[in-house]
Amino acid sequence: MDDKTPNPQASGPDYRELLISSSESVAKGGWQISGTQITPDCPHPWTVQMERLKGGKQQGVDLITLNNGEIECRICPTRGMGLIDAWRGPVRLGWDSPVGEIVHPSFVNLESRGGLGWLEGFNEWVVRCGLESAGAPGRDRFITNQGDEAEMNLTLHGKIANIPASEVEILVQCAPPYRIRVIGRVFEWMLFGPKLELRTEVWTTPGSNILHLEDTVTNRGSHNQEFQLIYHCNHGTPLLEDGARFLAPVQRVFPINPHAARKVDRYDLFEAARTGFVEEVYCLEPIGDSEGKTTVMLRNHKGNRAAAMRYRVSELPCLTLWKNTAAEEDGYVAGLEPGTGFPYNRSIERRFGRVPILAGGESRSFRIDFLLLDSTSEVDETARLISAVQKGRKTQIDHSPPDLG
């Protein structure tokens, strides 16, 4: 199924399991493997399993749980290979959305509520926004079957999070470092519209505290095709708390609207949950290191636990910081959202040159390493790394949102 699959002869015999395949009409309901079976010499007791959820809006949802002996991560093929959550001991990456089930896309009407239906399924730790469009709902142009430009309503954050993966497989390297890979393909395709493929791989090695995400978006059509991609990475308690802090090497920050502008000077500090809090959104331009990579981190108050992300600024130049420290029952959450652009409506993003285009057959790849840090020393080390990239340069803070004309 996958051109990039390493040659088993070259890298040692790989274990492979096809879990879902629309081309081969496969969908394993329940399935699991463990390190003791596949890699008996590996010192870390890892497992991978898939189950089909039941009940309510979860009915029929497939869920993969990957445990590398140190981290446990849940990936949902039915929701576009979104990452539900990840745990490393007490460190949780994820949040408590008011949406309490992993919702099957057939229960989500993106057109609902004036294009906000996406919010009825939103509870992932990492959810991709895209691919034809991401960001705020609203009118934008498109090309009809007759080749004419017309207008349509874009829906919030696009379709990809509500498209089930067509192909999913597990690959395990049978020799050290015993790399475990969860690979999926999700298609956002139609006649007279985008023909975009997302090829995604989550991989890790037993005992590691890092999850690696490698995505490739390919234009399977012959035309130039715009796309947008925002990795909406969401964190709640216990990481998010009063005094939690955002750290990153940042060149410039601007508030998305006048409401956020009022507190832009404290954009990197988080408060306790509060009923009636209205979201504050900041647009950041992170700085890369000598290899072009940036590191961004959400750290708890005490500074002994954190979630960090490392990725190339050239791949994901825009970082949105979503502060939604509302009451816990309303969704107490902070989003760190690396993207090809910011979450304005696509018509605005295009005007600012932040809507990339793929030529026919062209691909673009995105890689994010997720670090789960659970000690002061780990957190401090990452903080030092961030400082080193910032190199004492002052962050430009805009006190007003941009003029959207």
Next chain:
Amino acid sequence: MDDKTPNPQASGPDYRELLISSSESVAKGGWQISGTQITPDCPHPWTVQMERLKGGKQQGVDLITLNNGEIECRICPTRGMGLIDAWRGPVRLGWDSPVGEIVHPSFVNLESRGGLGWLEGFNEWVVRCGLESAGAPGRDRFITNQGDEAEMNLTLHGKIANIPASEVEILVQCAPPYRIRVIGRVFEWMLFGPKLELRTEVWTTPGSNILHLEDTVTNRGSHNQEFQLIYHCNHGTPLLEDGARFLAPVQRVFPINPHAARKVDRYDLFEAARTGFVEEVYCLEPIGDSEGKTTVMLRNHKGNRAAAMRYRVSELPCLTLWKNTAAEEDGYVAGLEPGTGFPYNRSIERRFGRVPILAGGESRSFRIDFLLLDSTSEVDETARLISAVQKGRKTQIDHSPPDLG
């Protein structure tokens, strides 16, 4: 799953079966119990079963059939715990909708047909309209994620009837009176929107001719939250027929529109099915007895069969009478609809003060007793009770619809 579950130690050992649970990933496909197993000393042969329907738009729909030895009632977890129908011998509560299947919500697009998509799944005896909104489609305000007031299109009768129950259990009291309970929870929840829970219980005792419905709506969010709830209870043949009559103690009646106004003086009389009949809708304010309860009834022509409802006027102050005596193939039906309001668009209901608000964490309960009457004496007794509450007071009949400004 349920705080209100009676303590088995206190009330005698209860039989309990968890049929559906998204929190525990349970969904029993086929299941049944009978009185002979559970309550061998009970003189009435009761059964409860659940099956998963197949074929067409029914594929995957769960259906519970509760038979207490006297009444058989079908409850649909997949359609928001709606009550499909109830039978007591020849007395049917329910109707013959042109929609001939119990439609899975994934086949219903509420946004379809300008917000009338709800009608593609509508065929229940008792369907709840709500919870965020009920009534006619159309524009109304809502609060966006940015805390701003914006406008959206409400869809006919809201979402709750097309949300599958997340938790369903059966409880049976193992000692007299052998109460049989079907309990469900349905969640209408999202980020930046309502976080409403419906906890519903249908209960009866073996041999009884009464079904008891006890609902509690809870605001699981921290904000004030509007809600609307209409119990759309629909009756067709054989109860509905030429000369069938509506009886209730009524303080005031007004027609919903000029079309209905023309026949407001005969609002309580039903006609034979007729092609081309256009629905007539009347808004009633029932009177309660000394305990605050009202009784409303739909009686057949001969007066020997009827469906009656008893409920508190303070809980459900508004009663809508929906006369749709169209041709049988188009849906010959009369609705008796106790509600928190009338079925105008929410923007109108709000103006008239008929949109209740729940504070964060607040609950409100609703109870309706459904009586299936199958003899002249039973019908007459209920008619006398209604008369006694009316106490000869004249019903105010408005001959024009209200000024909607």
Next chain:
Amino acid sequence: MDDKTPNPQASGPDYRELLISSSESVAKGGWQISGTQITPDCPHPWTVQMERLKGGKQQGVDLITLNNGEIECRICPTRGMGLIDAWRGPVRLGWDSPVGEIVHPSFVNLESRGGLGWLEGFNEWVVRCGLESAGAPGRDRFITNQGDEAEMNLTLHGKIANIPASEVEILVQCAPPYRIRVIGRVFEWMLFGPKLELRTEVWTTPGSNILHLEDTVTNRGSHNQEFQLIYHCNHGTPLLEDGARFLAPVQRVFPINPHAARKVDRYDLFEAARTGFVEEVYCLEPIGDSEGKTTVMLRNHKGNRAAAMRYRVSELPCLTLWKNTAAEEDGYVAGLEPGTGFPYNRSIERRFGRVPILAGGESRSFRIDFLLLDSTSEVDETARLISAVQKGRKTQIDHSPPDLG
């Protein structure tokens, strides 16, 4: 289930299998029969099977494969009994849509993209457009529950292709000619809206190169009901190629819009796939023979393979020719689309008198014979037949689209 089922006593004992039935709660997941079991004396080795597809947006889709020993045809009950494709050796009827899965209707939102959501599931060889409406999206009138005329947005090509069949059965004649029949019923019904039933039968005989399609549309309501029906029959490679040609006895051709007008003189010639090609659509009025039947054909360049259709002009007076010779990855396809009208929005079709009406209870039947031709002699014979009907009469070619006022 079917009034038209031949009397087994009269025609010899028929084999019957009920595959799907919502009225009997039946849906066979996997099933197959073969001629060796049912008709051991039949010289042609035929089979019929049904499978339930898995993976991606195919999850839960039922697919019937009918092989009569000469033709293999796939029919999809879950997509309104659409015909996915048909093969006779190297002759394929069907195309390579950018939509690579047979999409379950619960993943299709017809309202999406301003009413173009239909295109996210479109990849059939024969897909029915209808029944309440077909053709281009856009505003049109409808009658509300209150009997008033209001406006709604029609969605592209209507609903019927995304409604699962409620009843499907297989009938096989156990004596010569061993007719094999796939019969389905699909309901487009709702309260205060259409109550239309599609009864469809695909039949063939072992060893034949013809598939017969017999549809009946019935108005199950009591009112007059408009309907529209277009058989959108789509062909790609290898039949469609540079130099492929359309042949039919045609009285008149007009371009659907100014873009198509530019090439109307070459409306019957097809080109190679080309990136950036914008669809060209032509509206044709075919001529019938002495029995009222017309024959239309798509022939490959060499003239040794073709797809032909034979049907009554009185049943389907309008033929749309859809030339979409775009790049292969964008959907290289030509549609031959016999219909009750052309694919303008219904409001336009009505103005031109091309929206038929069914009285309450009334039916209308449509029959198309599909011929799969795989030799020069077969193709030439059909071409001669077409010429004979044209009788040398000149086709009127309009060089401008009609004035839509």
